[in-house]
Amino acid sequence: MMELLTAAQMRAIEHEAIESGEVTGLDLMERAGAGVVAAIFEEWPELERVGQEGGPEGGAAPDPADPPRGILGKMKVLVLCGPGNNGGDGFVVARLLQARGWQVDVFLYGNPIDLPPDAAENYRRWAAVGEVRTWNDREIRDLYEGDATSRFLVVDALFGTGLTRPMPDDTAEMWRGFMPSPIVSDGRDPGGDRFVAIDFPSGMCSDSGKDFGALPAHLTVTFHAAKIGHYMSLDCGSYGGSDNCGRLRVVDIGMTKTAAKGRVTLVEAGGVLGQTKRGGHKYNHGHALVLSGGHGKTGAARLAARGALRIGAGLVTLGSPRSAMFENAAQLTAIMLHQIDGAHGVSELLEDKRLNAVCLGPGLGRGMDTQAVVIAALKAQRATVLDADALTRFERNPQVLFDLLHEQCVLTPHGGEFAKLFPDLAAKLAQRPQTGPAYSKVDATREAAARAGCVVLFKGADTVIADPTGRCSVNSAQYDRAAPWLATAGAGDVLAGFITGLLARGMSPKAAAEAGAWLHVECAREFGPGLISEDLPEQLPAVLRRLERDG
Numbered sequence: 001m002m003e004l005l006t007a008a009q010m011r012a013i014e015h016e017a018i019e020s021g022e023v024t025g026l027d028l029m030e031r032a033g034a035g036v037v038a039a040i041f042e043e044w045p046e047l048e049r050v051g052q053e054g055g056p057e058g059g060a061a062p063d064p065a066d067p068p069r070g071i072l073g074k075m076k077v078l079v080l081c082g083p084g085n086n087g088g089d090g091f092v093v094a095r096l097l098q099a100r101g102w103q104v105d106v107f108l109y110g111n112p113i114d115l116p117p118d119a120a121e122n123y124r125r126w127a128a129v130g131e132v133r134t135w136n137d138r139e140i141r142d143l144y145e146g147d148a149t150s151r152f153l154v155v156d157a158l159f160g161t162g163l164t165r166p167m168p169d170d171t172a173e174m175w176r177g178f179m180p181s182p183i184v185s186d187g188r189d190p191g192g193d194r195f196v197a198i199d200f201p202s203g204m205c206s207d208s209g210k211d212f213g214a215l216p217a218h219l220t221v222t223f224h225a226a227k228i229g230h231y232m233s234l235d236c237g238s239y240g241g242s243d244n245c246g247r248l249r250v251v252d253i254g255m256t257k258t259a260a261k262g263r264v265t266l267v268e269a270g271g272v273l274g275q276t277k278r279g280g281h282k283y284n285h286g287h288a289l290v291l292s293g294g295h296g297k298t299g300a301a302r303l304a305a306r307g308a309l310r311i312g313a314g315l316v317t318l319g320s321p322r323s324a325m326f327e328n329a330a331q332l333t334a335i336m337l338h339q340i341d342g343a344h345g346v347s348e349l350l351e352d353k354r355l356n357a358v359c360l361g362p363g364l365g366r367g368m369d370t371q372a373v374v375i376a377a378l379k380a381q382r383a384t385v386l387d388a389d390a391l392t393r394f395e396r397n398p399q400v401l402f403d404l405l406h407e408q409c410v411l412t413p414h415g416g417e418f419a420k421l422f423p424d425l426a427a428k429l430a431q432r433p434q435t436g437p438a439y440s441k442v443d444a445t446r447e448a449a450a451r452a453g454c455v456v457l458f459k460g461a462d463t464v465i466a467d468p469t470g471r472c473s474v475n476s477a478q479y480d481r482a483a484p485w486l487a488t489a490g491a492g493d494v495l496a497g498f499i500t501g502l503l504a505r506g507m508s509p510k511a512a513a514e515a516g517a518w519l520h521v522e523c524a525r526e527f528g529p530g531l532i533s534e535d536l537p538e539q540l541p542a543v544l545r546r547l548e549r550d551g
């Protein structure tokens, strides 16, 4: 299970590892720097030839008469070291690359005598073999922009987990020079300069992913475990996001400890295994009820119902108002149809205890009835997924909803719906931060779950799932799991159906939310570009088969 850490947790783990004698701080820094160098060559194997005999000349002075050779031209390294241990990692990288024959320029932001001990030692080790240039952002810009014949490998070792405030003014000139460099969405830029961020792109908050003036990187190399900020995306009015990191690599630096408390985990395949049916009657796999909207507004509920059935609920019933019975009947086969009119009808039907999971919201409408229907369903104390209209209908009086929610419920808001139920938390999340660590989507979702008294799944490319006790996970559709095709009408309805189906099958609300969200992304990736919501449930058989095979 992969953990996502805060800066404080990372520091505590490091402290414990050093105190226990497992490792020294200097060892960690050396491994971190070596890990960055190894990651650079794994990412861009063609760079291995730089500085080596017969390869492009890392150390040669640029000759304007001599055009760039091949794809690399002449390659130079620019290492930007900051005043803390992130800068210390930068000195290690500079030393290791120079030892491979690269031409390396190092600038230090700050005073060498103020460096923390391990960074100071690595400053000395570098200073014994190379020059440390005094910080001057204009000079860095000139050095970078003034050399048209070389390609640069820029190593950003200015600030990592210790960033506490917006980027200083005297980095701005340099930033402006770098910014036009193409940062392509998958992080690869084989033809041009490469930007590598040590631990974090400087200016990015490690706890929230928010932007204090970050310089985007093609490759970000972090240590021991990813941090929460690496997985927070640009959604929900927050600033910054994982897009700044390019590709993310996590390097093992030999520490064995994990966060003691307040852990956030990344949802992974391991937590989803065992979802396929293992014998039993259809009644052993639960019976989900999905409520449909009225005439002309029935598609969303059918998408959810289809999702619930495909994910393995034994039976699925669509509860439809009279006005939509024909419309629904014309498009359903395996899914059963039952006429339900209003809150009274919901209460009556839920007297049947075999209906063990309910989904309300997709297409339910914002009419007078919706609140009463939701209240009736919640009073029946079933595992319940509330989405879309079932959430936004309580915009004016969320406390009415919170008072009725129970621990078997899952709320699945996207950013807009979240803001309607939790306006104060959404406002806090949207603020441009002035100090770090900044308030994150993880913080907001945890607070929301505590307030609601149930699981909250806050959607996005960085879906955050929290329960009222603070247990929290992130389902990421970023980096290698990017699924931009999921931004399509009705995808959220299918997700609500997936979670409802898993609840019907007896999973706990948090586990159902995590597995549903993970499978949802996998289905999108299985189908690929051109995806529409109807396709999502149809990918489940292939995804589940793959899980069985690889699990």
Ligand SMILES: NC(=O)C1=CN([C@@H]2O[C@H](COP(=O)(O)OP(=O)(O)OC[C@H]3O[C@@H](n4cnc5c(N)ncnc54)[C@H](OP(=O)(O)O)[C@@H]3O)[C@@H](O)[C@H]2O)[C@@H](O)CC1
Residues within 6 Å of the ligand: 010, 011, 013, 014, 028, 029, 032, 082, 083, 084, 085, 086, 087, 088, 089, 116, 158, 159, 160, 161, 162, 163, 164, 165, 166, 167, 168, 198, 199, 200, 223, 253
């Ligand atoms: N933990 C581990 O296990 C390992 C950690 N390792 C590495 O250490 C890094 C963390 O090191 P770190 O704690 O020294 O913090 P770092 O990011 O270097 O910055 C702190 C300095 O920056 C300053 N400063 C902050 N913001 C500023 C601003 N906007 N503008 C100007 N100044 C600002 C701040 O000043 P202060 O806030 O104290 O006034 C302080 O001087 C981590 O990211 C990783 O790379 C690895 O070696 C492997 C093991």
Ligand SMILES: [K+]
Residues within 6 Å of the ligand: 086, 156, 157, 158, 159, 160, 197, 198, 199, 200, 201, 202
């Ligand atoms: K950095």
